[in-house]
Amino acid sequence: MPIRSARPVVMTALATKTQPVEDPLFAPLLAGDRRALARAITLVESTREDHRERADALLTALLPHTGRSVRLGITGVPGVGKSTFIERFGLHLIEAGHKVAVLAIDPSSKRTGGSILGDKTRMELLSRQANAFIRPSPAGTTLGGVARRTREAMLLVEAAGHDVAIVETVGVGQSETAVADMVDMFILLLPPSGGDDLQGIKKGVVELADLLVVNKADGDLARAAQRSASDYLNALRLLYPVSAAWMPEVRTCSAVEGRGIAEVWDAVGRYRAAQGEAGIARRRGVQARAWLWNEIGETLMAALRRHPEVKRQLAALEHDVETGALAPSAAARRILGTFLGR
Template sequence: MTGPAFDPDAIAADLLSGDRRALARGITLVESTRPDHRTQAEALLRAVLPKSGQSIRLGISGVPGVGKSTFIESFGGHLIAEGRRVAVLAVDPSSARSRGSILGDKTRMELLARNPAAFIRPSPAAGTLGGVARRTREAMLLCEAAGFDVVIVETVGVGQSETAVADMVDMFVLLLLPGGGDELQGIKKGIVELADLVVVNKADGEMEKAATRAVGDYRNALALIRAGSALWKPPILRCSALEGTGIADIWQTIGQYRETMQAAGAFGQRRAEQARAWMWNEVQESLIQALRQHPAVREALPALEASVLDGTLPPAVAARDLVARFLGRETLSAWADEDSAGDGLTGLPETATNRAPRAG
């Protein structure tokens, strides 16, 4: 079946002029899994890379019912009123299973979706979390090249995608309800440790006083969960996305964070570390794909999988057998001798799968 034809040079030229349709077409290209499209996508990324990197990249996550969509729409509207252009991307690993999309119809952010200074893109509905995250990183670069100076990467609920998002953004924002410290019990400690800013939403109506109390509760609870860094102690703010109150303070705090981190050199260092980890993630993804497609591996895989499933072969032994076939070796004994650490990952940078928790 023949898919759409892409001209990377034409897409790049239109995209760099701020054409949103070209941006959408470019993202469709980088999301494609066809080998020929991958080559064209890499050409497009090479062409626009020098024009990317000028935005502030924000990751936004929140507990169910926190009003994340309303917050992003209110926040995005505030930024656009200041003359900025806002792109919203999503990382939704569940879409890979359901073939659905949390932003598919864009009705959750109807006003923002209609604004010519905004661009909303649903999560790619195919692949693993790693694949979805990779395509989101590339989409982020395209959005920056198209002139969007604020790129928001949204996660679904509070689950497995937060670490992947934190590994691609400058600042990670966690939205919470006015429930006080008890609310944190339902959130994994590792996710709280990722937050550079905590926002208590729904500070309006009957919940306004509760939200004020919650700010203090969360501050005390977070002091026990995580230690602040020498550069930045995550503030806890309150807002009402529905009424628009507190949104300006949040944006001002984000600006302060950026200035603080840039002055210390930590902003660029974080991006450099993310780029390095991204490169190694690409190496790992490419190797796994090549291994799965190798004739010797494909021939042996059914029998090895069956042996693992019926309990007659340890998974580690089956894995080493497959890697040996991929490398054209009878066994992996020589490789094991070379890697005395035994994990095969010696010297690799921290990634979403092997990183240690962030201290601050």
């Protein structure tokens, strides 16, 4: 992606009012430098206030260089073969001349807060490719297993020249709308199943999907995969499509054998053609507005928890709620009153 000659000025923590300084990550990131990209993502994921200010300035300057990628979200139940599928899919795209970025969200432990962050080891072949960038991030406490800064990381990989951005989520859950609200196309990966197993797939997740892909269509499971695809297609006819311009498709593939991968990419192309540039732009506009309000909510919650007087009262109020001495709604009003100075 060419670097514009009239580049925006990015203010850093070292800048003065009279001598603005371009962020040192700006030029190398636009040139596709992997180290600069990794450092920029680390910067936007930081919770330090000075880092946040620098990240906001960097992102603002990079915005004119973003938005040119195909944004895909991929989810599915654990064990369905997401990592194997994404690796095969990514290798196919690279062979076709694309640059691929994978933002893989690892689950964080609710007990320790830690995460494995092992996606590079699960996508070993893809991680070796010069035109591939894999970034595992901890899900933290964000609903749906999508890191809070995933949207910003997507902008950064776009600015670095990656024309396909893939977000891999933790798995199927009630808040998978989080990934659907940040990508152009939402792909649901499914195992060969049928009958009662079909009932186990959450209707809400299926309703969000623009493309359903039944994986593991090989060996003894090949016929089961075809039956499953037929079952899912029949089920989709009972649901309202996400977009009036597109009826969700159902495909089968074998990520292990590499069969059906090209057909999935073809389906992505058909989807984008059906939506058109105006449709994609409209969807991204709605997503940006949702991003704004999500950021407001997350920032306000963080500020509330840091408030000195709220911190002083919180333990006692939580104890009263736990013991039944105080209704949660009443405790919430007291906390908010303290935060707002009422």
